[in-house]
Amino acid sequence: LSSSASSPNQDEQSKILSRFQEYLQIDTVQPTPDYQKSTQFILSQAESLSLESQVVEFVKGKPVVLLKWPGSDPSLPSILLNSHTDVVPYELSKWGHHPLGAHIDEQGNIFARGSQDMKCVGLQYLEAIRKLKASGFQPKRSLYLSFVPDEEIGGHDGAEKLAYSDVFKSMNVAIVLDEGLPSPSENYRLFYAERAPRWLAIKATGAPGHGAKLYDNSAMENLLKSIEIVRRFRASQFDLLKAGLRAEGEVTSVNMAFLKAGTPSPTPSEAEAGFDVRVPPTADAESMDRRIAEEWAPASRNMTFEYKQKGSMHDDFGRPLITATDGSNPWWALLEEAINKANGKTGKPEIFPASTDARYFRQIGLPAIGFSPIANTPNLLHAHNEFLNQAEYLKGIDVYESIIKAYTSYAPPGGDRGSRDEL
Numbered sequence: 495l496s497s498s499a500s501s502p503n504q505d506e507q508s509k510i511l512s513r514f515q516e517y518l519q520i521d522t523v524q525p526t527p528d529y530q531k532s533t534q535f536i537l538s539q540a541e542s543l544s545l546e547s548q549v550v551e552f553v554k555g556k557p558v559v560l561l562k563w564p565g566s567d568p569s570l571p572s573i574l575l576n577s578h579t580d581v582v583p584y585e586l587s588k589w590g591h592h593p594l595g596a597h598i599d600e601q602g603n604i605f606a607r608g609s610q611d612m613k614c615v616g617l618q619y620l621e622a623i624r625k626l627k628a629s630g631f632q633p634k635r636s637l638y639l640s641f642v643p644d645e646e647i648g649g650h651d652g653a654e655k656l657a658y659s660d661v662f663k664s665m666n667v668a669i670v671l672d673e674g675l676p677s678p679s680e681n682y683r684l685f686y687a688e689r690a691p692r693w694l695a696i697k698a699t700g701a702p703g704h705g706a707k708l709y710d711n712s713a714m715e716n717l718l719k720s721i722e723i724v725r726r727f728r729a730s731q732f733d734l735l736k737a738g739l740r741a742e743g744e745v746t747s748v749n750m751a752f753l754k755a756g757t758p759s760p761t762p763s764e765a766e767a768g769f770d771v772r773v774p775p776t777a778d779a780e781s782m783d784r785r786i787a788e789e790w791a792p793a794s795r796n797m798t799f800e801y802k803q804k805g806s807m808h809d810d811f812g813r814p815l816i817t818a819t820d821g822s823n824p825w826w827a828l829l830e831e832a833i834n835k836a837n838g839k840t841g842k843p844e845i846f847p848a849s850t851d852a853r854y855f856r857q858i859g860l861p862a863i864g865f866s867p868i869a870n871t872p873n874l875l876h877a878h879n880e881f882l883n884q885a886e887y888l889k890g891i892d893v894y895e896s897i898i899k900a901y902t903s904y905a906p907p908g909g910d911r912g913s914r915d916e917l
C-alpha cells in the first residue's frame with residue numbers, strides 16, 4: 495500500500511526498468527552491432543533465472559542465443575518466443591535524447607532505439623519468466639527463448655539458419671511468437687501473416703546520344719516508361735487502401751527506393767531504378783512476378799531486373815504463408831484469452847505490412863504469431879525519438895506472464911493437433 499520509494503514493489507519495478515535500460519544501452523545498431531555485449535547480457539540474465547543456455551553461431555560473429563526453461567512433460571512439443579537483438583540506425587541530430595541513452599522523462603517515456611523494435615519484447619519474455627519462477631510456477635511444456643541477430647538486414651544469418659537447423663528440429667517447437675507493431679489505440683495488434691518483400695532493381699540500356707537530339711529507345715526513356723507503369727500500379731493499390739476497401743497488409747505496396755543515371759549531358763546508355771515492393775500472401779505470386787518481367791522490365795525495351803531481396807510467398811509445402819486464426823489453430827484463441835486475462839484487449843487479426851523473422855518459421859510449416867504488447871503508443875518503428883512508456887512496458891510483462899502460463903500448460907487430451915509432423 496505504501497508508495498514510498500523503498501517499498502518492495504517500487505524497488506522491484508526500478509530494477510526491472512534498469513535492466514531494460516541496460517539492454518537498450520548496448521550498441522547493437524546495424525551495420526556493426528555489438529553482438530558480443532548483447533550475448534553476454536542475455537546470458538547473465540539467463541544465469542540469474544537458472545535457465546539453460548546455448549549460443550549457436552551458424553555464421554561466425556552472428557550469435558543465436560537459445561534459452562530453455564524445461565517443462566515437466568518433455569514429450570509435449572515446446573513453445574518458442576523469438577526476438578531479434580539488432581536495431582536499425584538512427585540520425586543523432588533528430589533525437590531529443592540520445593538513442594542509446596534510454597532516458598526516462600517525467601511522463602515515464604523511455605527513449606531509445608529498440609524500445610519498441612524489439613528489445614522491449616525480448617526482455618519482457620525474461621521478466622515474465624522471473625515473475626513466474628518467483629511465484630513457484632512450473633511449466634508442463636518446455637519454453638524456449640531465441641535471441642537472433644540481423645533481423646533488420648533480412649535475418650538470413652540468424653532466424654533463417656535457425657529455422658532450418660538440426661538444433662531447431664531437436665527443440666520440437668509447436669508455436670512461435672515474434673514481434674508485432676505498436677497500437678495507437680487500447681487494442682493490441684495481432685498478426686497471422688506478412689507481406690513478402692521484393693526488393694527490385696530494374697535496369698534499362700539504350701543508345702547514348704547527343705543531349706539535344708530527340709530519339710526513341712534511350713536508356714532514360716525506356717526506364718521512364720517503366721516508372722510510369724509502376725506508378726500507375728502503385729496508384730491503383732493505394733486507391734484501394736484510401737477507399738478503405740483493403741487494409742495496409744492486403745494491398746501490394748511499391749515505393750521507389752533509388753534512381754541511378756546520367757550526368758547533365760549527353761543522354762546516358764544506362765539507367766537504373768530500385769523499388770521496395772511488398773506482396774500480400776493472398777496475392778498471386780506468379781502473376782506479380784510476370785508483371786515485373788513483362789511490364790516493368792521487359793526485354794523488348796532493353797531492360798533487365800534483379801531481386802536484391804525476395805521473400806517467399808509460400809511455405810516449404812506450397813501453401814500460402816498464413817497462420818490460421820480459427821479453431822484449427824488452438825494457439826490463436828489461447829493467446830487472445832491469455833491477453834484478455836491480463837486485462838489486455840485485442841483487435842482483428844492483421845497481415846503484417848513489412849517483414850519479420852516469423853516468415854522463416856511459417857516457411858517450415860509452423861504457426862507463428864506477430865505480437866508486441868504495446869498499446870496506446872504511436873508506431874515509431876525505425877523512426878526518430880522511438881519510445882515506450884514504462885507503464886506500458888510493465889503491463890506487457892504481465893501479459894507475457896499470462897501467455898507463458900497458458901501456452902506451457904496447454905495439454906489437450908489427444909495430444910497436439912495440426913502440428914508439423916501430422917500435416
Ligand SMILES: CSCC[C@H](NC(C)=O)C(=O)O
Pocket residue numbers: 645646647648649691803848849850
Ligand atoms: C526484408 S528484411 C527487412 C526487414 C524490415 N522489417 C521491419 C519490421 O521493418 C523490413 O520489412 O523492411
Ligand SMILES: [Zn+2]
Pocket residue numbers: 578611612645673
Ligand atoms: Zn523488429
Ligand SMILES: [Zn+2]
Pocket residue numbers: 582611646875876
Ligand atoms: Zn525493425
